[in-house]
Amino acid sequence: MSKANNKNVLFKAIGITALMTVFAFAMVPLYNVFCEITGINGKVVVSEALYDEVETDTNRTVTIEFITSINRGMPWEFKSTINKIDVHPGELKEVMFYARNYSQKTITGQAVPSVAPGQASFYLNKTECFCFDQQTLKPGEEIKMPMKFYIDPELPEHLHTVTMSYVLFNATSKGSDSVAAN
Amino acid sequence: MAHDHHPTGLSRWLFTTNHKDIGTMYLWFSFIMFLIGGLMALGIRLELFQPGLQFWDPNFFNTLTTMHGLIMVFGAVMPAFVGLANWLIPMQIGAPDMALPRMNNWSFWILPFAFGLLLSSLFMEGGAPNFGWTFYAPLSTKFGPPSTDFFIFGVHLMGISSIMGAINVIVTVFNMRAPGMTLMKMPMFVWTWVITAFLLIMVMPVLAGAVTMMLTDRHFGTSFFDAAGGGDPVMFQHIFWFFGHPEVYIMILPAFGIASHIIPAFSRKPLFGYSSMVYATASIAFLSFIVWAHHMFTVGMPVAGELYFMIATMIIAVPTGVKIFNWVATMWRGSLTFETPMLFALAFVVLFTLGGVSGVMLAMTPVDKQYHDTYFVVAHFHYVLFPGAIFGTIAAVYYWLPKWTGNMYSEFWGKIHFWFSIIAVNLTFFPMHFSGLAGMQRRVPDYNMMFEGFNQMSSIGAFMLGFGQIIFLGVLIHCIKGGKGKATDKVWEGAEGLEFTHLPSPAPYHSFEQSPEVK
Structure with a gap:
């Protein structure tokens, strides 16, 4: 009943509130870590892998499919030069992607990769990818961009098709995308 | 009472620290919001009476669904429960007032400003928020109207108000119980409310975090939910529903408490x-914290995740079934009478169970892929919210109104209100x-x-339901x-609890200045 008791409980309750506020923001890094560890969400590690003479498993063939799409407000043409390719696990392959800026402005693009099924993201290694950095194209300019990858021979047996998806975003100046869309 | 002096007129209400005055203000505020949100619902039903576009342009229709949801959840249901807590908790635990009376005043008076901000967006260029009450990114971040920022600050304010209200309940319940009232002797309404208060202080900060991230994404160049900058829109849904699922229990647990008072009273059995x-x-x-992704079965989760969230969700049916x-066992072989509060409480039990059954159906991942974002979902959550939360609140008002005012309401018109509402x-x-x-999909003006x-039946019912609440106002x-x-x-032959056994009707302005003995 005393005032001191009230303060005690009050501060504990405020403490819980403060902790949960911190937790709300901590969910952002936790979410990414969780997705990376479990491979949920098809999130791929956006960093270079090294290719040092991985043994090629010629008895096995995996089909790799490529999907490209343009986010709203991105006046570019963007596609892969091939739709799919058969590879042996462990074999290093290069695929070219094509992009063209058909607008009247200089625009910077950022491709965001994703892999389906999510489980395959552990076994997909890229030694080179245009998605590792941004591209800036002048009006009408076009570009061919390489992506080099190999599939880890440890890829689980039941996976025979892996789809790699790239969504191209307008990264010119964040926040003005909706203006560009009009 | 001789020392019963307090300011009169407007300043009585502005400066009051009395739990009964503040409870009254909360209840009237929520009733006004209920009518405003109800008018918006009628706007929706008017448009949906016929296929094709008749009354509103699609953007305004989206605005109506969004504002209806926000106002009913944050403006009607939640403040109504805080109002009941203010009125009842001190009387039920034998305390003279809430533990932090000045904070109590503040937490109420924030609300008119919060909803002033939110409602003012209706008159702004670009219109009010139109992205649904769940405000999924990037719809609300990149494509939200300029008034979205008013919505964000409105949510911040109502969050602060709810947290302060909840902290007040926690401190009151832990420190101000009458001697002899151990935790396991507390009335059920107090129990359900203190658990609700813990849910509130744990999830309202998460909601505040989510809208803050929206704000910085919109204006300060961050990319929490923007894939181009390395963020993830699906993460928004995870954060939102981590708040959102406990939130739906915030809106029902106090009603569970209310039913646990009314059913024994009119069954004349403990x-x-x-x-x-x-x-x-x-x-x-507890379970409400670990099931949030059942709202997101269609985002493309791995099967293991879907299985977990499906099973965890279904487990909630067990304590709810208890x-x-x-x-039902309380009513078994009781000598039942059916006054208005009992009628509403019975309708609550039956119709809430019906809403729970459709909830179990929605919990099943494979079928949810068909039900997702259809009117089946709308039917489900309106069955648990209208006959659940709102009938619960109405039952509580009828049950305790004679204690609050000292007068009996008109039983005849109360029953008319009930039958009108239950049919509608x-x-x-x-x-x-x-x-x-x-x-049929949700949130689409044409069909x-x-x-x-089906839609004409719904629309006729909705207008009846709206009219029925005018009867309530009259009563x-x-x-x-x-x-x-x-x-x-x-008041009632079978009523139990300190407020009925130890206090006169109407309850005096200051009650329990001497703690009662609880055996």
């Missing part, structure tokens, strides 16, 4: 299985199950011809002005 009720409430609250069986609520929401199963019959005003004569101190 509540069956008191301690199992307490543990069931606590386990529902409560429902306890209420089913006419409005039951057909939505069928149109949803047949594939296929084949759904016309309330009549009762406050004198009603059907004086109520006795005990």
Whole structure:
């Protein structure tokens, strides 16, 4: 009943509130870590892998499919030069992607990769990818961009098709995308 | 009482620290919001009476669905429960007032400003928020109208208000109970509210975090939910529903408490299985934190995730079932009478169970892929919110109104209100199950011809339901002005609890300055 008791409980309750506020923001890094560890969400590690003479498993063939799409407000043409390719696990392959800026402005693009099924993201290694950095194209300019990858021979047996998806975003100046869309 | 002096007129209400005054203000505020949100619902039903576009342009229709949801959740249901907590908790635990009376005043007076901000967006260029009450990114971040920022600050304010209200309940319940009232002797309403208060202080900060991230994404160049900058829009849904699922229990647990008072009173038997009720409430609250992704089965989760969230969600049916069986067992062989509060409480038990059953259906991942974002979902959550949360609140008002005002309300008009509401609520929401199963989507102003019959039933029901609440307003005003004569101190033959056994009707402005003895 005393005032001191009230303060005690009050501060504990405020403490819980403060902790949960911190937790709300901590969910952002936790979410990414969780997705990376479990491979949920098809999130791929956006960093270079090294290719040092991985043994090629010629008895096995995996089909790799490529999907490209343009986010709203991105006046570019963007596609892969091939739709799919058969590879042996462990074999290093290069695929070219094509992009063209058909607008009247200089625009910077950022491709965001994703892999389906999510489980395959552990076994997909890229030694080179245009998605590792941004591209800036002048009006009408076009570009061919390489992506080099190999599939880890440890890829689980039941996976025979892996789809790699790239969504191209307008990264010119964040926040003005909706203006560009009009 | 001789020392019963307090400011009169407007300053009484502006500066009051009295739990009864503040409770009254909360209840009236929520009733006004209920009518405003209800008008918006009628706007929606008007447009949906016929296929094709008749009254609103699609953007304004989206605005109506968004504002209806926000106002009903944050403006009507939540403040109504805080109002009941203010009125009842001190009287039920034998305390003179809430533990932090000045904070209590503040937490109420923030609300008119919060909803002033939110409602003012209706008159702004670009219109009010139109992205649904769940405000999924990037719809609300990149494509939201300029008024979205008013919505964000409105949510911040109402969050602060709810957190302060919840902290007040926690401190009051832990420190101000009458001597002898141990935790396991507390009335069920107090128990359910203290658990609700813990849910509130744990999830309202998460909601505040989510809208803050939205704000910085919109204006300060961050990319929490923007894939181009390395963020993830699906993460928004995870954060939102981590708040959102406990939130739906915030809106129902106090109603569980209310039913646990009214059903024993009119069955003239003590509540069956008191301690199992307490543990069931606590386990529902715990489970609410670990099931959030059942709102997101269609985002593309791995099968393991879908299985986990499906099973965890279905487990909630167990403690909920315990409560429902306890209420039924309380009535078993009781000498029942059916006054208005009991009628509403019974409708609560039956129709809430119906909403729970459609909830179990929605929990099943494979079928949810068909039900997702259809009117089946709308039917489900309106069955748990209208006959659940709102009937619960109405039942509480009828049950305690004679204690608050000292006057009996008109039983005849109360019953008219009940029968009108129960017919209208089913006419409005039951057909939505069928149109949803047949594939009618939510939040779309136009629909296929084949759904016309179901939608016309819903629209007629909705206007009846709206009209029925005007009867309620009439009953309330009549009762406050004198009603059907004086109520006795005990009010109801089977009423239990300190507020009925130890206080006169109306409850005096200051009650329990001397703590009662609880045995």
